[in-house]
Amino acid sequence: MAGHAPSLPDERVLVLDFGSQYTELIARRVRELGVYAAVFPWDASAEEIRLFAPRAVILSGGPSSVCEAGSPRAPEAVFALGVPVLGICYGMQLLAVQLGGTVEPGTPREFGYAEAALTAEDPLLVPAAETLPDGRRGLRVWMSHGDRVDQLPPGFRPLLTSRGAPVAAMADPARRYYGLQFHPEVRHTPRGHEILAAFLTLSGLGRSWTPEAILERLTRDLGVRLAEGGRVLLALSGGVDSTVSAALLRRVVGARLVPVFVDTGLLRAGEREEVEALFGADGLRVVDAGARFLEALRGVGDPETKRKIIGRLFIDVFAEEARRIQGVGWFAQGTIYPDVIESARTRPGSAKAVIKSHHNVGGLPDVLPFPLVEPLRELFKDEVRALGALLGVPPALLARHPFPGPGLAVRVLGEVTAEALAIVRAADRIFLEELRRAGWYERVAQAFAVYLPVRSVAVMGDARRHDPVVALRAVETEDFMTARAAELPPDLLARCARRITNEVPGLSRVVYDCTSKPPATIEWE
Numbered sequence: 001m002a003g004h005a006p007s008l009p010d011e012r013v014l015v016l017d018f019g020s021q022y023t024e025l026i027a028r029r030v031r032e033l034g035v036y037a038a039v040f041p042w043d044a045s046a047e048e049i050r051l052f053a054p055r056a057v058i059l060s061g062g063p064s065s066v067c068e069a070g071s072p073r074a075p076e077a078v079f080a081l082g083v084p085v086l087g088i089c090y091g092m093q094l095l096a097v098q099l100g101g102t103v104e105p106g107t108p109r110e111f112g113y114a115e116a117a118l119t120a121e122d123p124l125l126v127p128a129a130e131t132l133p134d135g136r137r138g139l140r141v142w143m144s145h146g147d148r149v150d151q152l153p154p155g156f157r158p159l160l161t162s163r164g165a166p167v168a169a170m171a172d173p174a175r176r177y178y179g180l181q182f183h184p185e186v187r188h189t190p191r192g193h194e195i196l197a198a199f200l201t202l203s204g205l206g207r208s209w210t211p212e213a214i215l216e217r218l219t220r221d222l223g224v225r226l227a228e229g230g231r232v233l234l235a236l237s238g239g240v241d242s243t244v245s246a247a248l249l250r251r252v253v254g255a256r257l258v259p260v261f262v263d264t265g266l267l268r269a270g271e272r273e274e275v276e277a278l279f280g281a282d283g284l285r286v287v288d289a290g291a292r293f294l295e296a297l298r299g300v301g302d303p304e305t306k307r308k309i310i311g312r313l314f315i316d317v318f319a320e321e322a323r324r325i326q327g328v329g330w331f332a333q334g335t336i337y338p339d340v341i342e343s344a345r346t347r348p349g350s351a352k353a354v355i356k357s358h359h360n361v362g363g364l365p366d367v368l369p370f371p372l373v374e375p376l377r378e379l380f381k382d383e384v385r386a387l388g389a390l391l392g393v394p395p396a397l398l399a400r401h402p403f404p405g406p407g408l409a410v411r412v413l414g415e416v417t418a419e420a421l422a423i424v425r426a427a428d429r430i431f432l433e434e435l436r437r438a439g440w441y442e443r444v445a446q447a448f449a450v451y452l453p454v455r456s457v458a459v460m461g462d463a464r465r466h467d468p469v470v471a472l473r474a475v476e477t478e479d480f481m482t483a484r485a486a487e488l489p490p491d492l493l494a495r496c497a498r499r500i501t502n503e504v505p506g507l508s509r510v511v512y513d514c515t516s517k518p519p520a521t522i523e524w525e
């Protein structure tokens with residue numbers, strides 16, 4: 001954070017990222033166990049590592065092979081710290097080659113579920129051990145590796161063995177160095193949580209990272225940082241991150257907070273009213289820009305062009321409003337930790353990954369002449385929700401599905417018109433109402449209606465009409481990278497179709513999208 005060093009909790013774990021798709025998950029699991037964890041790229045400098053002064057280090061997995069020339073290595077600074085180190089998958093192989101052992105390349109790839117038997121009693125694995133189907137004591141684990149550790153480095157002993165990995169775990173108890181060939185952080189390793197907990201216990205780390213402690217620390221840090229400098233402008237979208245940011249800032253700076261909500265006319269039913277109910281008494285400024293957005297989108301059918309127009313206009317509208325407000329000294333936005341990790345990520349062998357642009361507010365910090373405050377930039381989504389609950393944000397709002405920055409404009413296929421928006425908004429409201437009533441809203445990650453500008457025939461009374469179609473989509477996913485269409489009960493779908501066709505004029509039929517991602521994306525545009 002430019003010009004600002006937030007205080008760090010005493011207990012902290014460094015997760016070095018070697019490019020595994022699970023790196024973020026490792027940090028989340030450690031934090032769920034009550035210890036603060038931060039992710040650094042694998043090529044972090046010795047200086048950064050020393051300054052962070054972790055009490056334990058975890059080396060993540062990664063797509064490279066330690067046997068390839070030029071593949072990433074753990075910085076020597078990690079071993080100079082004198083703290084416990086846990087290497088997971090690629091991380092274990094790094095421990096092997098960097099501490100004097102060997103790794104055998106290109107062994108048959110072991111991928112998926114495996115059973116591994118204990119070969120020694122060690123406090124890292126014993127708490128998680130169970131009786132395997134063949135009667136041995138061991139662990140059910142998730143493997144994903146090609147190379148495997150051959151010769152152990154001096155000081156290490158083998159702890160676990162599986163068919164594909166004769167050394168599936170190893171430990172040097174004196175130095176508290178541990179290696180796991182499998183992934184304890186994924187749910188497919190059913191007792192992985194206990195293994196990570198044992199590593200934290202062996203590292204002498206307890207339960208210090210709690211929502212209450214997070215709130216106290218953020219309140220203190222932000223209080224110091226924002227003690228002076230004028231009013232704090234916040235772009236409030238009504239989503240979880242910006243709402244929790246607003247609630248936190250309201251607590252820290254009180255009436256100096258100026259939340260600004262841009263009504264683009266592309267919002268879901270009731271969104272503006274909810275924001276008004278929460279922050280209306282806190283000097284909320286609502287900018288009515290629906291007509292401007294509709295005008296800018298007139299005649300535009302291409303989805304990417306629509307996104308660009310909306311993004312640019314949002315920045316213009318927000319910046320115009322900001323210029324009208326007297327005494328602003330800060331600009332706040334609800335960036336969260338996954339955005340930060342992504343933008344810092346160094347993929348071994350490739351250029352920096354491109355971060356998904358943070359829709360609406362992405363370009364604002366460049367346009368606004370104020371220092372940026374990102375109060376939630378250290379937090380994962382679950383932590384943001386827990387903080388929100390402590391700050392009194394209504395649970396229904398915290399449980400809300402994500403909503404894309406360009407809003408309903410990408411849920412009206414082709415040209416966006418006032419009529420199409422009215423139809424998709426009304427259908428969406430009914431769909432979500434029925435999902436909530438049936439207890440399905442919390443079971444899916446995202447659910448919404450889409451307006452399809454095709455004409456299909458409908459018979460109303462005696463008249464035949466040719467009207468547009470509404471598609472309903474509900475998906476189950478953890479990461480939004482892959483998703484499954486939710487198998488909603490037929491009677492629920494039938495009720496939605498009946499209500500939508502009865503209550504929303506101007507459409508002919510309702511269909512349900514049963515496609516997975518891939519190949520289909522979650523949104524239709």
Ligand code: XMP
Pocket residue numbers: 307358359360402403404405406446480517520521522523524
């Ligand atoms: P897709 O459609 O790519 O969606 O499978 C994955 C997730 O990203 C959201 N999404 C967006 N979010 N601006 C956003 O802020 C966008 O332009 C955008 N497009 C998709 C989508 O809602 C889902 O959660």
